[in-house]
Amino acid sequence: MKAFVISKYGTKPLWQQVLKPSLLSHQVMIKVRYAPVNPADIYYSLGIYGIKKALPTQLGMEGVGEVVEGKHKGKLVAFLPARQVGSWAEYVAANENDIYEVENDIQGSMAIINPFTVLGFQERAKQFKSILFSSARSSTAIQGIKLFKELGKDVWAVAKENKDYVNTLVDDENLLQNIQKNIKEKTIFFDSTSGDKAGTILTQLPGNSVLVNYGSSTATYIGKINPNQLIFNGKSIEGFWMHNYYNSLTRQQKEVAFKYINSKLDNIFKSDIYQIVKPQDISGEELFKIQSQTRGQGKIILEFK
Numbered sequence: 378m379k380a381f382v383i384s385k386y387g388t389k390p391l392w393q394q395v396l397k398p399s400l401l402s403h404q405v406m407i408k409v410r411y412a413p414v415n416p417a418d419i420y421y422s423l424g425i426y427g428i429k430k431a432l433p434t435q436l437g438m439e440g441v442g443e444v445v446e447g448k449h450k451g452k453l454v455a456f457l458p459a460r461q462v463g464s465w466a467e468y469v470a471a472n473e474n475d476i477y478e479v480e481n482d483i484q485g486s487m488a489i490i491n492p493f494t495v496l497g498f499q500e501r502a503k504q505f506k507s508i509l510f511s512s513a514r515s516s517t518a519i520q521g522i523k524l525f526k527e528l529g530k531d532v533w534a535v536a537k538e539n540k541d542y543v544n545t546l547v548d549d550e551n552l553l554q555n556i557q558k559n560i561k562e563k564t565i566f567f568d569s570t571s572g573d574k575a576g577t578i579l580t581q582l583p584g585n586s587v588l589v590n591y592g593s594s595t596a597t598y599i600g601k602i603n604p605n606q607l608i609f610n611g612k613s614i615e616g617f618w619m620h621n622y623y624n625s626l627t628r629q630q631k632e633v634a635f636k637y638i639n640s641k642l643d644n645i646f647k648s649d650i651y652q653i654v655k656p657q658d659i660s661g662e663e664l665f666k667i668q669s670q671t672r673g674q675g676k677i678i679l680e681f682k
Contacts, residue, residue, distance in 0.1 A: 380466030381661060381679075384433040386424030390465070390661035395435065398462050398470035405447030407456055407471055411486035412440030412464040413648075414668050414677040416515075416592065422665070425596060427618065430461070437464030441479060441486035442681075448473055455479045455488040455635075465656070467681055474628050477635040483650070484642045487516070487676060490619055492638040492646045494591065495521045497622035498567055499528070501589060501615075507564040510534040511578070513543055514673030515569060516648045517591070523645045533560065535578070556581040563587075567617075570594050576601035585611040591618070594672075651675035 378397045381390040400406055418436050420426040437458065444452050445468075457475040458464045479485030498521050502508060508525045510518040513534035522543045525532045532543055535552065539545045546555050556578060563585040568575045569592035576599050579588045590599060599614065606612045626634065638646050651674050652667065659667075668677055 378467040379656070380435045380463065381437065381656060382433050382435050383422055386422070386429065386432070388422070389665060390422060390436050392656045392661070395466070397468050398459070400447060400470055401459075403473050404459055404470045405444050405449060405473060405476060407440075407442040407454065407469045407476070408445045409440050409442040409464060409466060409469055409681040410453075410482050411442075411653075411681065412437045412679045413487045414664060414679065415439075415490060416594065416668075416672070417490075418465075419665055419668060435463030435466055437466065437679075439486065439489045440464035440469065441482050441488070442469065444476070449476065449478070452478050453480070453482060453485070455485045457489055465679055474631070477632075477639070479639060479642075481642055483653075483678060484647060486678060487648045488635070488638055488642060488646065489623075491517045491520055491648065493623050493634065494617075494619040495524055495646070496634055496638075497617060497619060498589070499524060500622070501617070502530070502565045505530070505563065505565040505587075507531045507560055507562050508533065509546075509560065509564050509566045509578075509582070510543075511566070511568040511570045511575060512536070512594075512673075513540045513545065516676060517569065518567070520646055520648075521567065527645065533564075553577065553581045565589060567591060568599075571599050572597040573600040575599045579612060579614070580606050582612070587612065588614045589617050590614065591616070649675035651677055653678045653680050655680050 380395045382393055383390050441455050444450050454476040456471040459470045494517050508530050512518050513536035522532050534543045535546050535548050537548055564582050566588045568590045571593035572595040651671050656679055
C-alpha cells in the first residue's frame with residue numbers, strides 16, 4: 378500500500394510504499410476514501426505541532442472509509458487513525474472506539490476534529506453570553522459561529538472585511554476601539570492566531586474574560602499581556618486541544634455527540650471544499666503550497682478510492 382510519509386520533520390511528505398498496518402484485537406482495518414488536509418497536518422510535518430512520533434511517520438489526522446477487516450465490516454465510517462499511523466494512506470488501522478458510522482463520505486471525512494473542537498468550545502462557554510473568534514475564515518470558527526448563534530449567544534469575529542453571517546470587528550486601525558465600544562460583558566475569546574494581537578485583544582475585553590487558544594497560525598507567542606489584567610481584572614488564558622476534550626469523554630458520550638454532529642453535517646458542521654485531489658496526482662510540496670495559499674477558502678481533500 379501507499380501513504381504520504383515524512384522521514385524528517387521540516388520536510389515535505391512523499392507518496393510512497395509502506396507496510397500495511399497490522400491490527401490489534403481492538404482495532405479495525407479501513408480502506409480510506411477521503412482524508413482532509415488540516416492546518417495541524419502542516420504544523421505536524423514541520424515539527425512545530427505539540428506532539429511528535431517516531432520517524433518515518435505517516436500524515437493525516439482523520440478521514441472516512443470502509444471497514445474491510447474487524448468489527449463493523451462493510452460499514453462506512455469516519456475515523457481517527459490509530460496513533461502509529463496516519464489517514465493519508467490507502468489503508469488505516471483505527472481503534473474501534475474511534476470510528477463512527479456516516480452516510481456522507483466527503484463531509485464524513487471532516488466529521489471529527491473540527492466538530493468535536495466546537496463541541497468542546499460549547500462546553501467551555503456555558504457561563505458566557507458573549508463569544509469572540511479571532512478569525513471568521515477558518516472551518517472551525519465558521520462552525521463555532523453557526524453553533525453559538527443557534528444557541529442564542531452574542532457572537533463576534535475579527536475579519537478583514539464585514540461578514541454577513543457574524544457580528545464583525547474589522548481588523549483595521551480601529552479594531553481595539555471597536556472592541557471596547559461593542560463588547561460590554563465578559564467574553565470567551567477563541568483564538569487560533571496567537572501573537573501580540575491576541576494578547577492586545579484580551580486586554581481590551583471586559584473584566585473576567587478568557588482567552589482560549591487552540592492554534593497558532595502566526596507561529597508566534599501570545600504577547601502584549603498586562604499582568605494587571607490577569608491579577609486585578611480576573612482575566613485568564615487557557616489552551617484547548619481537541620484530543621484532550623475528546624479523550625475526556627466516555628464512549629457513550631462520544632456516540633451521543635457524534636449522533637448530533639452527524640445530524641448537522643449538512644449545515645452547522647458542513648465544511649466548504651476548495652479542491653479534491655488524488656495523491657498520485659500531486660506532490661507533497663504542491664499539496665502544502667495549495668493549502669497555505671487557500672486558507673479560509675475551503676478544505677483540500679485527498680481522494681483515495
